[in-house]
Amino acid sequence: MRAPLKAFLIIGVLASAPLATAQDEGPPVAVEKAAYHWPIFSNEYIMMLRVYMRPGKGSNFHTHSLDQISILVEAGANEGQVFGKKEKSAPKAGTRGNVGFTAYSKRQPFTHRSTNTASTPFNNIVVALLKPGPGTFTPQARDVPGYRQLFDNERVRAWRLQLEPGQSAGPITQTAPGLRVIIDGDELSEIIKGEMDRPLALRSGDFYWQEPGATRTIRNTGTTAINVVEFELK
Numbered sequence: 186m187r188a189p190l191k192a193f194l195i196i197g198v199l200a201s202a203p204l205a206t207a208q209d210e211g212p213p214v215a216v217e218k219a220a221y222h223w224p225i226f227s228n229e230y231i232m233m234l235r236v237y238m239r240p241g242k243g244s245n246f247h248t249h250s251l252d253q254i255s256i257l258v259e260a261g262a263n264e265g266q267v268f269g270k271k272e273k274s275a276p277k278a279g280t281r282g283n284v285g286f287t288a289y290s291k292r293q294p295f296t297h298r299s300t301n302t303a304s305t306p307f308n309n310i311v312v313a314l315l316k317p318g319p320g321t322f323t324p325q326a327r328d329v330p331g332y333r334q335l336f337d338n339e340r341v342r343a344w345r346l347q348l349e350p351g352q353s354a355g356p357i358t359q360t361a362p363g364l365r366v367i368i369d370g371d372e373l374s375e376i377i378k379g380e381m382d383r384p385l386a387l388r389s390g391d392f393y394w395q396e397p398g399a400t401r402t403i404r405n406t407g408t409t410a411i412n413v414v415e416f417e418l419k
Contacts, residue, residue, distance in 0.1 A: 210245050210246070211245070212246075213245075213246040213247055213248050213268055213296045214245065214246070214247050214248070215247065215248060216234065216247045216248060216249050216311070216313070217232060217234060217313075218247065219244045219245055219247035219298075220243070220244045220245050221236060221237060221238045221242060221243070221244055222234045222235075222236050222244060222247065222311070223235045223236075223237070225392075226392065226394065227315075228394070229315065230314070230315060230316060230362060230418055231312050231313065231314060231315060231364070231418075232251075232312075232313045232315055233310065233311065233312050233313075233364075233392065234310070234311040234313070235308070235309075235310060235311075235390070236307070236308070236309040236310075236311055237306060237307070237308050237309075238261065238263075238299075238300070238301040238306065238307045239301065239306050240261075240301055240302075240303055240304050240305065240306065241300070241301065241302075242300070242301055243263075243264075243298060243299055243300025243301060244298045244299055244300075245298055246268045246296055246297065246298045247296065247297070247298065248294050248295065248296040249287070249289045249294065249295045249296075250289055250290070250294040250295075251289055251290065251313040251314055251315065252286070252287065252288050252289055252290050252313070252314045252340050253286070253287055253289060253311055253312060253313045253314065254284070254285070254286050254311070254312040254314075254341065254343070254416060255283075255284070255285045255286075255287070255309055255310065255311050255312075256282075256283075256284050256309070256310040256312075256366045256368070256414055257279045257280065257281055257282065257283045257284075257285075257308075257309050258281070258282075258308040258309065258310060258366075258368065258389055258390045259281060259305060259306045259307060259308035259389075260278050260279045260280060260281045260303070260305070260307070261278070261279070261301040261302075261303045261305060261306060261307025261308070262276045262277060262278040262279075262301065262302050262303035262307075263276060263277065263279075263299040263300065263301055263302070263307060264276045264299065264300045264302050265297055265298070265299045266297060266298050266299070267295075267296070267297050268296035268297060268298075269296075276302040276303070278303065281368075282368045282369075282412060282414075284335050284336075284343060284345070284414050286336055286338060286340070286341065286343070288338075288340070290317065290318075308390060310366055310390065310392065312364065312416070314340055314341070314418070318339075318340075319339050319340055319419040320418065320419060322360065322361030322362065322397070322417065322418055322419050323360060323361065323419070324337075324342040324359075324360055324361045324363075324417035324418075324419065325357070325358060325360050327344055327357045329354055329355055329356075329357060330354060331346055331347065331348055331352065331353070331354025331355070331403070332344045332345070332346050332354055332357070333345045333346075333347070335414070339419060340418070340419055341416050341417065341418055341419060342361075342416065342417050342419070343414060343415070343416045344414065344415050344416075345412070345413070345414050346403060346411070346412075346413050346414070346415060347410065347411065347412050348373075348403065348404075348405040348410065348411050349405060349410050350405050350406075350407060350408055350409065350410070351404075351405060352404070352405050353376075353402055353403065353404040353405070354402065354403050355376075355401055355402035355403055356376075356378075356400050356401060356402045357400070357401065357402075358399070358400040359395060359396075359397050359398065359399050359400075359401070359417060360397050360398075360417070361397050361417040361418050361419065362394075362395070362396055362397055362417070362418050363394075363395050363397075363415060363416045363417035363418055364392060364393070364394055364395065364415065364416045365392060365393040365395060365413055365414070365415045365416075366390075366391075366392045366413065366414050366415075367387045367388060367389055367390065367391045367392070367411075367412075367413050368389060368412040368413060368414065369387075369389060369409065369410060369411060369412040370387040370405070370407055370409060370410065370411030370412060370413065371386070371387055371407035371408060371409050371411075372384060372385065372386055372387060372405075372406050372407035372408075373385055373387060373403055373404065373405055373406060373407065373411055373413075374403070374404045374406045375399075375401050375402075375403060376401060376402040376403070376404060377399055377400065377401050377402075378400065382404075384406060387407070387411065387413075395415075397417075
């Protein structure tokens with residue numbers, strides 16, 4: 186009788202091991218160290234992450250503490266869980282192309298994890314602002330056809346630029362450092378007086394860091410509509 190009992194106990198331990206491992210994933214980590222959160226660019230102003238989770242994949246618990254911008258390139262549908270709570274939020278699909286700002290510096294650090302429950306990938310560009318508060322930059326308004334302001338707060342000003350093939354927007358003058366993130370489109374040209382036109386190939390999720398000082402016009406020189414978002418820091 187001892188041998189069967191011993192075998193039964195071993196089987197019971199092995200069966201429970203995966204569950205114990207899944208429940209004990211270790212302490213929360215900084216957002217840039219989280220699973221499926223990949224740093225793709227940084228400088229003195231920002232840290233950019235690409236959060237890419239295929240269907241069924243999810244992050245471990247991680248903490249947000251810096252003010253951040255998010256640009257949803259592929260929506261997915263994430264189920265969330267706040268650290269220290271057993272309940273999970275119901276899966277919620279975002280809106281592709283949505284741009285958001287969260288002032289984590291105004292609240293307690295936020296620790297959570299999420300899992301993509303959709304049949305399509307979740308692809309989110311996260312831009313964390315490294316400075317503790319506003320700097321000395323003052324972005325100008327872009328009151329020209331093609332640009333639509335998304336938000337303007339004490340940290341950043343944001344616009345969406347949408348152009349059909351052959352359409353142009355501008356000129357506008359960029360007076361603060363910033364960023365361009367591509368949602369849709371295949372090609373645009375930057376036109377700066379006194380310089381050769383600068384064509385740029387576009388891919389969904391690509392980005393371009395932009396220094397201040399340029400006065401530029403944007404023309405859609407591709408065959409599909411472009412949808413890009415641009416930010417200038419304060």
